[in-house]
Amino acid sequence: xxxxxxxFDLDGTLLYTVPDIAAATNQALAACGxxxxxxxxxxxxxxxxxxKLFERALPEEARSQEEVLRIRSLFLPYYxxxxxxxxxxxxxxxxxxxxxxxxxxxxxxxxxxxHPATVRLMRHFFPEIPFCAVxxxxxxxxxxxxxxxxxxxxxxxxxxxxxxxxxxxDSGVDMQTAANAGLEAVAVTWGCxxxxxxxxxxxxxxxxxxxxxxxxxx
Numbered sequence: 339x340x341x342x343x344x345x346f347d348l349d350g351t352l353l354y355t356v357p358d359i360a361a362a363t364n365q366a367l368a369a370c371g372x373x374x375x376x377x378x379x380x381x382x383x384x385x386x387x388x389x390k391l392f393e394r395a396l397p398e399e400a401r402s403q404e405e406v407l408r409i410r411s412l413f414l415p416y417y418x419x420x421x422x423x424x425x426x427x428x429x430x431x432x433x434x435x436x437x438x439x440x441x442x443x444x445x446x447x448x449x450x451x452x453h454p455a456t457v458r459l460m461r462h463f464f465p466e467i468p469f470c471a472v473x474x475x476x477x478x479x480x481x482x483x484x485x486x487x488x489x490x491x492x493x494x495x496x497x498x499x500x501x502x503x504x505x506x507x508d509s510g511v512d513m514q515t516a517a518n519a520g521l522e523a524v525a526v527t528w529g530c531x532x533x534x535x536x537x538x539x540x541x542x543x544x545x546x547x548x549x550x551x552x553x554x555x556x
Contacts, residue, residue, distance in 0.1 A: 339501045347507035348449035350529025356381045357424035366412035381530045385509045387450045430548035435467045446471040446491045470495045483514035513539035
């Protein structure tokens with residue numbers, strides 16, 4: 339069936355955000371006297387929202403709600419100031435988004451990144467793309483892989499048939515989100531997870547380049 343809407347994950351799918359997330363996380367950890375982590379380690383902690391990121395980054399004995407919120411309070415202002423310093427779109431993504439929109443297909447973003455940063459990054463890097471919905475982690479709304487964020491996007495887009503939607507992401511969380519929402523899933527290998535891990539979730543497609551998404555859609 340012809341797709342009318344494409345939903346993208348953000349981190350690891352549209353944007354390479356790891357350096358700025360790592361810098362903000364490490365400055366917060368260091369300020370609290372905790373060990374810092376490599377970008378590779380931080381990348382492995384991403385995908386379930388920032389509170390889970392901080393929980394994973396803290397030493398095991400310090401993973402209390404109080405300490406997670408303490409790290410969060412230091413992370414947010416720093417990341418808000420520096421979230422676009424080293425972040426960049428993956429090669430071919432701007433062209434893919436433009437091509438999808440030119441063909442009359444709607445595009446949206448569903449992220450576990452906290453909502454204000456999600457909106458800011460989309461406006462900064464893709465100001466010409468008319469996203470029909472951009473949602474990050476919002477208070478009172480379950481994070482992915484719960485499908486609530488997908489239902490909210492479908493409502494905004496005026497889409498009633500899941501078969502008309504393609505969901506694209508780089509993690510198991512994304513593949514589970516698509517499955518929970520009954521959407522056809524595309525796993526991308528340029529993010530933070532291996533092809534083998536992605537294949538274990540049995541997505542409809544696994545792609546190595548944004549141009550392959552165009553091949554699926556068009």
